[in-house]
Amino acid sequence: MPLDTKTTGFKYIGTRPDRPDGIDKVTGKARYGADAYAPGMLHGVMVRSPHAHARIKKIDATKALALKGVKAVVTRADFPTGLEGEDWNIQENCMAGEVALYDGHAVAAVAATSLLLAREAAKLIEVEYEVLPHVTDVDEAMKPGAPAIRAGAADYSVPEGLHPNVMRYIEYGHGDLEAGFAAADLVMENTYKTEATHQGYIEPHACLAQLGSDGKGEMWVCTQGHWFIRRMSAAVLGIDVANLRVTPSEIGGGFGGKTTVFIEPVALALSRKAGKPVKMVMTRSEVLRATGPTSSSSIDVKMGMKKDGTMTAAKVTMRMQGGAFPMAPIDSALDCAFSCYNIPAVHHEGYDVLANRPKQAAYRAPGSPMAAFATESLVDEMCRALGLDPLKTRLKNASREGTKASFGPTFPRIGLVETLEAAIAHPHYAAPLGTNQGRGVASGYWMNWGGETSVSAALGEDGSVTVSVGTPDIGGSRASMALMAAEALGIPYENVRVNVVDTGSLGVNEPTHGSRATYATGLATIEAVKQISSKLCQRAADKWGIPAEAVIWEDGCAKPSGPNAGEFPPLTIGELAAEMGSTGGPISGHFEATPSGHGGSFGTHIVDVEVDPETGHTSVLRYTVVQDAGKAIHPAYVEGQFQGGAAQGIGWALNEEYIYGADGRLQNTVFLDYRIPVASDLPMIDTVIVEVPNPGHPYGVRGVGETGITPPLPAVANAVHAAAGVRLRSLPMSPPRILAAIKAKG
Amino acid sequence: MRYHTPATFENASAIAAAASGVTRFLAGGTDVLVQMRADIVTPDDLIDIKHISGVKDIVQEDDKCWSIGAAVAGAELTAHKGLCADWPGVIEGMGLVGSTQVQGRATLIGNLCNGSPAADSVPGLAAAGAEVSVVGPKGTRQVKVEDIPAGPGKTTLAKGEVISGIYLPPRGKGGGDAYLRFIPRTEMDIAVVGCAVNLRVEGDTITEARVVLGAVAPTIVVVEDAAKALIGSTLDDKALVALAAAASAACRPINDKRGTIEFRKDVAGVLARRAAKIAYDRARGAK
């Protein structure tokens, strides 16, 4: 679709009004997943495997069912058989079949009249296990002798001779690698490791489900995408999607982790069996043990560079475990690994590996932060070795419009160069540093996404407009949609109300994921409200007795297009709306598509840290995010995304990790020991919004949600090196690891 | 579960002595309630001591000793000018516990009796020479703080015994104390190593000292050698090196998700030096 992208002269776009959902959220009125109640509602509780890998020999619920108030127990026997592919994976993850595949894997669930009773009953369900050998580390899982988690399940891509835990293999590249390395003055190669981290959303998964014996049901759920929830739940239960109506609640964070199902099909199954609505709410420990963290990774990177900083060749091998199921994000990790650079020869190899851990889920730019950690650390090491400025070296090699991307296609208009130039010019880059302090920089990329999108807009009798969208509002998207609708119609922001509606109200919408909502839902919103203005022009034309082509829409009014059209005073949206019932009936607009003009976003981060040489403790002193937003619809929420990405990346770099004991059990299942940064750990994160418009969006929008988490891992590692003189190639860079490295250096 | 609100410590003790199942006292509840919700402990008898008169009092006795009630919350201690002036190290240990919300409830005695080797107020109390009074079926006894912990989650209190108050000795002249802990973050974390130093100076010379470590052994460790390294010195480099070495040597830590043995030993020495400097400066300060 050719779009006439408007980039200047905005009235509402680029302003910072309060978000429409703000007051309800800060006063506690907004209803989240756990805030739903239904008459006769039961409470569901899951029984989970305490073992990392164990055959389920017997499940005996007699004692639980004997408790007064216990209404139903479900196991895998209550779900249909014969599912295939990812549907089977999802079903198996929601409720284990023959084997529990990780610590925390659901094996049964119970519904009772109170939560206390359900918890009591869950303890009375007796499960007999035969414990099997387990493996949790990605490199160990590929070694000969490692327990095979699902022998024979690997796909056609896996070369012979690899461990059966390798599920998929990817290889691609272009250019003459050997010639590239031969042309280099310096070739360096290192191995990097990252631990699994959790999205750390504050709101645990929660749903209220109702499913009748007739296969018709309803669900209220905290999710990033209710059509996904509907499709997956229907598949897991063997019912038709049209029979399941799903309404999203407000959402307390997702970051990719709420694009799939965990408890939802189980709550539906319990409801079907008990004949009552069933509510399920996860505890924090359940969230950490049994939802989808990121993959952990082990990465080899090799790069050739000339003395002047020109990159000549690069090669990456990526091993990722995504839990006991395939689909670790090796694809996007490899695509992002060298995306920042114009390198004549690149080669990518990836291994998707099983381990006895929970099934990974998307987490903000899946795979890209790990790839960036490896590549951008190595680039820093090479710049040090050659005495080069790390930002100018990046600029020298930067991808730009027309560059053949490392992952194949040719880049359209992109903004990496602009972010690098802004970072170099930023006072932060030249600010003095004290003792034990160091500065690191890194760049990163996310390709963003379009995806299935359906939006409706309806005109109210007073000229205000209701927009119905299918993408839950996680980061202020209602405000952005309202701004775009206001701009397109020329009416005040306050006169637009944006509702996130249920699966029965619109065509299929993909979740709020892939940084797509402001781009795709925004594009659809603009198109939908433009239908309203063109219908209003028609009504005005009818009234004036002139052709519709002779009427234009401007500043919220229909006007004659010029002197030849006739002399008529403008008709406001309010005037036209007030009489629409008698001029042809209700007016609405609708737009649906799978827009594919999304534009990738690049970012460059600068960070200063201080490392205590006696304890290995790292303090982040100053942080600047520079990122291309295409067009910042609501700059404050764009800045919020930049800051949030940096904050999560800092946590991943310094202290967050999944810690498994020798028994394969997760040891840190609460926020005390799963250490996300607290407010006092972070400085105010400075932001610079670069705007290189995306030609694929009417106002130039690129997604901004994910790119922000891609540079922090290497940026912090590079800063730690500068501050303490030690290079950490394994995350997290927790104090014991940094101190050990400092002592080893002597 | 039975919930009790006795009016005297003798009553509280009698209920606990008569109970047959799992018994917990409820002070601030910031450990007990959290453990109940996490299914770690499900008491059969929960004995709330907050209804006993005097449990919220902070009193300075005629001999300048401080008597602190069993339900005085962290926030009440950190806001108390006299206590902060006398025992800044003890109070800063308690002040590190949790957040503003937790500070509104958490107590010194709860921190002590929860039995965590990483409890933040306990090294400072022990370094100060604090004592508690214990009411039990056999009457009342005075016990030094360092004699209460018996290992992770355990105390030396016998069945039916309850602590009724805590006593800090008169500060006297030339005294100073300090507590430091190491955590990977800046707040809301559990000590990987904690160290309290309490000392007294005459002129520039240290005449008395106590050094207590937390989180490096099953209980807090009173490090006699570390105290010896300080006494008689002017906190010169030699004393600091000896202090750090003694502190590191006294550690009997484990490798766990929060830190390695080597790390804890190293950091114990570092914190001992840093805490000693603060205590020394305080001792020679305004007082």
Ligand SMILES: Cc1cc2nc3c(=O)[nH]c(=O)nc-3n(C[C@H](O)[C@H](O)[C@H](O)COP(=O)(O)OP(=O)(O)OC[C@H]3O[C@@H](n4cnc5c(N)ncnc54)[C@H](O)[C@@H]3O)c2cc1C
């Ligand atoms: C979010 C959070 C953060 C925290 N951060 C820290 C921290 O940084 N550092 C730290 O050390 N702790 C921390 N804690 C733990 C806790 O807050 C402290 O241990 C606190 O001091 C406990 O006091 P309380 O009054 O709440 O104890 P309670 O929970 O009421 O009781 C704790 C234990 O002491 C026993 N007990 C209570 N009173 C008596 C008595 N009079 N006689 C005998 N036994 C008694 C109880 O039976 C129970 O076993 C944190 C807790 C939370 C929830």
